[in-house]
Amino acid sequence: MRTLPVCFALGILLATACSSTAPQPSAAAAPPPQARAATPPPPWTLTEPRIREIVGRVRAGRDLTPGSWPNGARVAVGLSFDVDNETGSLRDNLQSPSLLSQGEYGSRAGIPRILALLDRHKVPATFFVPAVTALLHPDTMKAIAAPGRHEVALHSWIHERNSQLDEATERELMKRSIDTLERIAGRRPVGMRTASWDYSPYTLGLAREFGLLYDSSLMADDRPYEVLANGQPSGVVQLPVEWILDDFPYFWMDRASTVRPTMTPDEVFSIWKAEFDGAYEERTLFILTMHPHVTGHRSRIAMLERLVSYIESRPGVWFATHEQIARYAREHGTTRPQG
Ligand SMILES: [Zn+2]
Secondary structure, eight states: OOOOTHHHHSTTTTHHHHHTTSOOOOGGGOOOHHHHHTOOOOGGGOOHHHHHHHHTSEEEEEEOOBSSBGGGBSEEEEEEEEOOTTHHHHTTTOOOHHHHHHHHHIIIIIHHHHHHHHHHHTOOOEEEEOHHHHHHOHHHHHHHHTTSSSEEEEOOSSSOOGGGSOHHHHHHHHHHHHHHHHHHHSSOOOEEOOGGGOOOTTHHHHHHHTTOSEEOOOOSOSSOEEEEETTEEEEEEEOOOOGGGBSHHHHOOOTTSSOOOOOOHHHHHHHHHHHHHHHHHHTSEEEEEEOHHHHTSHHHHHHHHHHHHHHHHSSSEEEOOHHHHHHHHHHHBOOOOOO
16 A cells, blocks of 8 residues: 555654555564664653653754844744645655646646745745755746745755654755755755654754754744754754644645545635734744645635735734744844743
């Protein structure tokens, strides 16, 4: 049985459910004894120090919400697009031309609509791009990077899950992805969003090693915060994400399963509007994650345009790239410790 495509979007949350659909290893492919010996102990046997060690590896540190955003704005708005395209299928070895065409739609039909919308409203956005997408779609990269208003940032090599990699492989793929985006987009990326928001024990350390300013993959807050590494400030700014602020769970479908889009664009609009209204009241941050091959469809672009128009109608809104938000938060963020 093939791994369901939806698994790649819901990778972290549904890791257990998705892995249950994968082929079961035959007796001949049974793991060697030393691998079986490495099976972790049942979680109810973990000691409190061990539990603290596990949750403390990557943790939320100080709140980085500034007293106000540039020009006295009360909320920062970061629109982001994860340009997964074909990589969502390729990373699961799914090579059906039909599936791949569903990803191709992202660059061919979705990106032009998204860029036109952003141009109409004169707002910047951040595009998180798997390096393989950049290789397959150089014209898309030119269109995103050319106006000089949008940001191109890291989103893996081929949408691989970091938690399945050893440290050396993850380092090599991150380096290759940074170099590839720099070569094709013309500027070295300063931020990342991990594919499927998946983290390995090495991901944060590698982000620091490569000097990244920010990450946008974790979910410990609505506000920007500094990431702690084993209890120590890492210097990496976190611009947090959430599934309710992602188009995928609402709009994706898998033909072979019962997974279907459950929301109309109007219903998703109402959730995202309420999330923005909350961020506006709290004077903090609104980050939205979308995918060109998902939100790039006509009915959803119309909904996004309605949302952008609504946000623009409120006074004191700062639309910015993730890089701009992260730099400002790092420089002007508050110093309140978070517990
Ligand atoms: Zn992605």
